[in-house]
Amino acid sequence: MRTRLVTVLLALITALVVIPGPATADEQGGESLSGQIGQPDDRSQGVEGIRIAVSDGDDEVGADETDPDGNWEVEVPGPGTYDLEVDRGSVPEEYELRETPLVTEGTVEVEPGESSTLILALEEAGEDQSQEESSASPEDDAAEEDEDGAADEEDIEVEGVSGGFGDRFLQLTAAGLLFGLVIAVSAIGLSLIFGTTKLINFAHGDMVTFGAMMALLFSTGAAGLGNSLLAIFAGVGGAILLGAFLEGKVRSTPLIVVQWTAVFGGIAVATAMGVAGDSIAWEVPLWAAAGIAVVMGAVLGGTMERYLWRPLRRRNVAMIQMFIVSIGLALILRHVLLVLFSANRTRYSGFQVQDMVHLGPVSLPPRDLVIIGVAVAALLLVGSLLQFTRIGKAMRAVSDNRDLAESSGIDVDRVTLYVWFLGGGLASLGGVLFGLNQVVDYEMGFRLLLLMFAAVILGGLGTAYGAMVGGLAVGLVAMLSTLWFPAQLMQAWALALMILMLLFRPQGLLGRRERVG
Amino acid sequence: MSSDETTVSGAEDRMAGVEPVPGVGKPDPVLVADGVRRSFGGLTAVDVEHLEVQRGTITALIGPNGAGKSTLFNLLTGFDRVDQGRWSFDGEAINGRRGHQVARSGMVRTFQLTKALTRMSVLDNMLLGAQRQYGERMAGALWRPGWRKQEAANTERAMALLERFRLLDKRDDMAGSLSGGQRKLLEMARSLMTEPDMIMLDEPMAGVNPALVQSLLGHITSLRDEGRTVLFVEHDMDVIMGISDWIVVLAQGRVIAEGRPSDIKSDKQVIDAYLGAQEDEAEAGEGDDG
Amino acid sequence: MDILTILAESARSAVGPVAAIYALAAVGLNLHFGYTGLLNFGQVGFMLVGAYGVGISVGVYGLPVLVGFAVSLACAVVLALLLGIPTLRLRSDYLAISTIATAEVLRYVYRAGFAEPLTNGVYGLQNLSAGFRSINPFESAERYGFGVFNFSGNHLWVMVATWSLVGLFALLTWMLMHSPWGRVIKGIREDEDAVRSLGKNVFAYKMQVLVLGGVIGALAGGMMAVHQAAINPDQFKPQVSFFLWAILLLGGAGRVLGPLIGSVVFWFLMNFTDGLLRALGSEGYLPFLSGPDFGAIQLAFVGLLLVLLIVFRPQGLIGDRKEMLINVK
CATH class of the missing domain: 1.10.3470 (ABC transporter involved in vitamin B12 uptake, BtuC)
Structure with a gap:
């Protein structure tokens, strides 16, 4: 068994070494800068239309605009140091560009053969004020953090807390x-x-x-998907309950047959429901x-x-x-x-805004x-x-x-x-x-x-x-x-x-x- | 075991004149315990006022199921923490020490359910018992010449012990492939690798093929004949009466009687508390005394 | 995309920097679980402190990369002690819960607002690899290799460094496990009470292993930082730990080469399934699925792999089935 495995592996490796590498060709294209800009409260949602320009000294090397997913990419002619500028006018009004060293200084080093990913981020307009304050005076941190936290998808929200x-x-x-x-x-x-x-x-x-x-x-x-799930769960649940109640009380062969009939019945109904799709909606x-x-x-x-x-x-x-x-x-x-x-x-709809x-x-x-x-x-x-x-x-x-x-x-x-x-x-x-x-x-x-x-x-x-x-x-x-x-x-x-x-x-x-x- | 006669009487000599009453003092105690208490929830499992174990004897700890024998074992050997109490081994207070520290001070134990290290060879099991190995330190382990000689000496000693316990031809087998009785033997041999002064055996005969019982008994008496102290928990009364020099009876966590086998046989309280209950116990089988 | 290209690309990444980094972290996990039986479900926590040790030292304070690695190792030691002291005396399930929870809480702390001066919060740190690349013996713009196995100089340098570390620590593992120290460790895996009754300080041994394995995990994290040049806390989600478990179980827990083989095979499978799904998707064979679903399907696949391995081949690719069966626990 072991030797057979080794033989197969060796054969595979040899084959791969012999094949010229077509897949790597596109990667060899050269150096580039890229990134993704997302909404501050949910960074998986991209922001479209933000213009980013890359220049080498005074010459603009390239520019790109974020696509609907927020992605952008600029190819650069070769390794070296480039200046990056984000067109602040192209940022939607509700957002502002988050000040990071990359944004303020704007220089990026590009390594040979590398596609560098740059982190550019947005924040809600108006937050900028507290941001600058907090960087100036660390004591204000606490107040600012809570604000940050509320916008973060990973946290548990604390609502309506105020007062003394x-x-x-x-x-x-x-x-x-x-x-x-x-x-x-x-x-x-x-x-x-x-x-x-x-x-x-x-x-x-x-x-x-x-x-x-x-x-x-x-x-x-619940349309197709909901009905299908219900059918499967009904079938499997029925089979388990039958087993729990009847095991030992009746002969086992017919019980098993009935149980599996329930399971497969559920799956069959589920398939039918899936095919029916939205026609049975409730x-x-x-x-x-x-x-x-x-x-x-x-x-x-x-x-x-x-x-x-x-x-x-x-x-x-x-x-x-x-x-x-x-x-x-x-x-x-x-x-x-x-x-x-x-x-x-x-x-859950209908429960979001309620009078306290x-x-x-x-x-x-x-x-x-x-x-x-x-x-x-x-x-x-x-x-x-x-x-x-x-x-x-x-x-x-x-x-x-x-x-x-x-x-x-x-x-x-x-x-x-x-x-x-x-x-x-x-x-x-x-x-x-x-x-x-x-x-x-x-x-x-x-x-x-x-x-x-x-x-x-x-x-x-x-x-x-x-x-x-x-x-x-x-x-x-x-x-x-x-x-x-x-x-x-x-x-x-x-x-x-x-x-x-x-x-x-x-x-x-x-x-x-x-x-x- | 033909040579036993003289030594048994020797051990008995030392116990001569000791009154068979609970908590009695011994002429040369190796283990002395005072006020050892342990409760689980509301239930008092162990409550021993005073107990001494004579050096160089075989002392049996008996009692009905749930009497607290195994719990007392666990407490004395540092495998469980007491609520209160003090005890000393060889004149040195060892209460509060953890299991490995107790073992290092020369008091080593075995377990009711054998703890053979199943996925290791019999020889590796044995070598684990050797103390103060240079190669067991993390840094020392990497410097092979530092421990090679010691390892060879330990291996030699392990081989000798394996031979004595008739396990030599099994030395390269996985411990998990041994029979129940062989595991008990291995565990006993392994604890001897630590060169203990006192060995505490928790039900050494449990689950052992009757054919092996005699040889196990022989091994236990030979431990005493080497000058070691043996304290063991056991259920089989024939075994206990046959080889013990002294018997301590535990019931509901307390020492209710102690004495020579002949004293215990005739003790009314013991018969009520233990021997009478043995019938039910046999039916109940191995209880939760573990 | 034809199947041969997908195969070739998968084989290339199976020996690439990522596979090397995961193999290194899995070597640490192998010490924890494979040899000692410690249930560490939070190895990613060690990788996180390792990556940020390098990241903060290099990215924020501008220290040399070697100092960064030293900081990483120190962080890992501290984390192992903090984790081990309360839990290593208890039953193994407590360690399992504590490790997974601690790793996740570490991620919360590193991404939290108040930590931003050091960690830059959710946005992470960047420009971390310059120092590491300055000691690159290869030409960074060159491509090296043969056939499909060709890599840029930078990647090759990460690969050589990381695979060397993997080799080094695999050798260390082998040496330790063939010593009396390793005998105690394996004894603890079997039954720690028995080992304790023979006068070994089980707690100290477990702590040594936790620290050593954690330090190896932190090294892997540090390599991740210099390889990617940018890190952010959300790269250190719990699934990284689960990947490592899959790698270890796939290769064979308690085998010196288990993590190595596991990582190569695991990343081959991951890239192959990914390539296949994407190829099928772009050909229109998967009408119900869109791009982001492929990643989810892969993670579900890792889960299935874990279940199937445990049920049908608990010894992994190179383990000894008899040894697994004899385990009575």
Whole structure:
């Protein structure tokens, strides 16, 4: 086997060496300068029509204008030092050119054979003032950073915070509670899944994204794609539920046949729906779409458990390797969602501009009150499920000690499946709430994942109530940190809290110290 | 083991006149523990007022499942942290030390579930036991001439031990390919590579093929005959009564009795707490005492 | 575009500077995971501090490039200590979570507004390679090589330097792993309690490995800075770590040459799929997809590669299947 591989490789290499290099011809074209200019709030959106001129001393060597994607390129005759000038008059009025050494000095060195990429950036008009001030007096930095942060796509937004310290404190506490509740709802599944299977589900964040995207899809018009997804999920979900209820009660061969019929039926219907396309179009209000998203999230969780994790556990795949599988899964899920729904950042329509409700010094839009209400209700529901129902008690038992639970007659596999259903559904719900409060985009779940990790470690890995407490704590710390520190460091403070916890009480707030040896 | 008679009586001589009461002092204790306490949640797992282990004897630690035997082992060897308590080994206080520091001071342990390093060869397993190796320092590792001689000497010693434990022909096999009993032997041989004064064996007979039990017992008595102290946890009463010089009985974390095998056999409390419970225990199998 | 051209271009980039840089970072990760079993999902964090160590020293303070690399290494040591002290005593899953989170938070910090005087925030730093190129022994305008394997002098210099570092650290790995030190390290991978019971300071060994592997990652980051001449924080997203994992698992974890072979094959596959997708797209065979989707599909492909490798070939291309199977954990 090994020798055959080597032979093939050698043959391939020889072939490639013999082929003359046509592909490299275009690269040899020579030296050039290029770049991309994007909008300040979303740099993937290009700005068209900005003129850039390159000159060598007094002679203009070339010029270009940015295309609709914001790209420009100027070829230069050879290596050397060139002057670069951006025509400020061609910059759209709402923007200004960001002052950087490149812009003010304008000289670029071009290396032989290189195509240099230059960074030119725009900013919102009017920001220029504070920019200059801040560079003159470092004390003003704090005020300026927040402004910067709000325009940045990677940050979590903090809205409507103003007034004196006391007011801001109360407002941020409210925001922190809300954020914490969202984290808590999403993180319960992560913690329970860890408790029952010892798996750290790195794909949990993308299950959150999935929920948010599904709610968006069904609330803004589900045509071919939505119908197809529904059909597949109905088929697979039906198959899993049939299996969970009937396994051991009926003969296995007919059950398997029925299950696979359901799966393939779902796929067949999905294909039909896809072909039908927009002819079957419908949409529902957001609350109903959220309901669909939660059910689909549950099915997604159940599918992963039934068709991936359970077989892997049966094969005795080591835990470390399972982590890697979950990372692979996260990459697949995230980028399939990206391909299906594009990288745009979207808000749920109809909830963007709302009159504030004033509760003393704290004012919140009604949608935030709804988020808080729904999250609290969900947490209470999950709490009573775990506390009072048989399946909930079984979940806690398995989470506490899988072997003991198994030996005392609990069907651990089935309980694990239900944990995944529950975790997937809650992750979806968390995604909808997070999307309602912030924006929906394909990386939102991954950003939340880090905070969920902090939450479950803070509360105690493997305990559902720990995730709730930890989520609230992380949300509050993240938001309140913005009182003193830049908003971009919110995540950093949550992480710092987690590291401190690991140093002094690694089992978390509600976890127990473990036996070793 | 034919030569045992004299040495056993020798060990017994040393224990002569020691009262069989919990917490009794020994003439030449190597390990002395005071007020060792550890609880998990609300449950007290270990609460030992005073315990001494006589040098050069085989001392057995017995007790029903969940009595805290393994926990006490973990605490004394630095693999778990106590809530409170002090203990000393060979006159030196070692509480608060971490596992590797305890091992370096001459008290080495084995585990209930054997920890053979499965993807390493038997010989590599052995060599890992040798102490103060120059080549185990990161900088020293790169300078081969610095450790080559020491490595050769260690290998020689490892070979001798492997021969004694009948594992010599397995030296190049992966440790993971050994049987359960052979792994126990390897673990014992590996701990001898550290040249310990005291060896603590956590259930050395668990999961061992009955044919190997006798040879394991022989190895344990020969450890004592070399002058080492052995403390071991075991369930099999025949084994315990057969080779122990002294027995300590633990129940619910406390020492409820200690004495010579003959004393323990007739101790009412022990029979109630442990021997009576052995029937259920046999059914329950290996519990969560790990 | 015909298939042969795509193949040739893919083969060329499989030995190019990028593959070399990833191979170097993967050598560090191999020390972490392959030999010691440390779950470092944030190797990109080390690359980030490495790249910015060079970037800030050279780009902001105008220091010589070698000083920049020294700063990189110092940053990596500090990061490894900060990361290791709280987590290396705990179960391995805590390290996994902490590393991925720390790397991501580092990226947030480096791109944050208040760090702009040093890092220039989201816009990043540029003009970083002049110093490195001034010691280039090759003619920067020349092209060197044969067949499809021809590179500009500048690229060749990066390649030679980086592949030499890869070779150097692969040799170091080999020497360390064939010493008593390496025996302890492999013992820790198998069962750290057993090693601890034999009197080895497991924490110190794990810390040494974390620092060494991190320093190698930082070197890779520094090479990235001098190769690209411009860096910005968003080049150091978590997927870089996942690429490194894919590379390591593809080549074979715990093998000296694993990262090397892994990187070459990985980048061949990446460039081949990319070329193929683009060629098919431009011919109109992929009506539902547009340019940006190709990148997403590739990342999904990396994810699939990770899953399939673990399920069907956990030992990678050059690993020993028997050795993987004997693992009972």
